[in-house]
Amino acid sequence: DTAVSQTPKYLVTQMGNDKSIKCEQNLGHDTMYWYKQDSKKFLKIMFSYNNKELIINETVPNRFSPKSPDKAHLNLHINSLELGDSAVYFCASSQESRATNEKLFFGSGTQLSVL
Amino acid sequence: GESVGLHLPTLSVQEGDNSIINCAYSNSASDYFIWYKQESGKGPQFIIDIRSNMDKRQGQRVTVLLNKTVKHLSLQIAATQPGDSAVYFCAEKGGGYQKVTFGTGTKLQVIP
Numbered sequence: 612d613t614a615v616s617q618t619p620k621y622l623v624t625q626m627g628n629d630k631s632i633k634c635e636q637n638l639g640h641d642t643m644y645w646y647k648q649d650s651k652k653f654l655k656i657m658f659s660y661n662n663k664e665l666i667i668n669e670t671v672p673n674r675f676s677p678k679s680p681d682k683a684h685l686n687l688h689i690n691s692l693e694l695g696d697s698a699v700y701f702c703a704s705s706q707e708s709r710a711t712n713e714k715l716f717f718g719s720g721t722q723l724s725v726l
Numbered sequence: 727g728e729s730v731g732l733h734l735p736t737l738s739v740q741e742g743d744n745s746i747i748n749c750a751y752s753n754s755a756s757d758y759f760i761w762y763k764q765e766s767g768k769g770p771q772f773i774i775d776i777r778s779n780m781d782k783r784q785g786q787r788v789t790v791l792l793n794k795t796v797k798h799l800s801l802q803i804a805a806t807q808p809g810d811s812a813v814y815f816c817a818e819k820g821g822g823y824q825k826v827t828f829g830t831g832t833k834l835q836v837i838p
Contacts, residue, residue: 715817720768
């Protein structure tokens, strides 16, 4: 039973296309996240949702639109893909983002390659 | 936000030796610190954490040390094993809805 599962694991697409990545967690957590990891392994937060409500929105191009239909799901839609969007995208969840001792549980990542 | 120009630091350790991975954190207001381990092809996984009112915490084969004066965090792994080979990240967090911020990561290579 995978705690945080995201699909697809690999995504290869052409510049200009629109694509979505899906994420689901079965941990009963209230908060979900999208992180982007570049080729140097640097992890940067993109978005955070708490109980379907957006609470963190970093300086991310508005081509990226997260959607949380319920607290167990957080999807990421990307419009007009660019070469610089190539990265590994990680979904994560935590029990409560306001808790100081917040532990993140990560999915296994989606490797996006834009050609 | 990209780490352009930065290298991923690498630490090579002989199997059985102890490993020490260091991290300098940025926010003096952070009050919670975490170490994550990321194996190849997987997401980061929680290893151990420490709150700012402590300076040392021990787990199974791992110890985290916190020096708030110089904003330094370290992870010690005793008797390093091949399965410890991974990228290790320190992360910090303040209170409330503050985000968890990750450091640049250190790659640990265990030499059999």
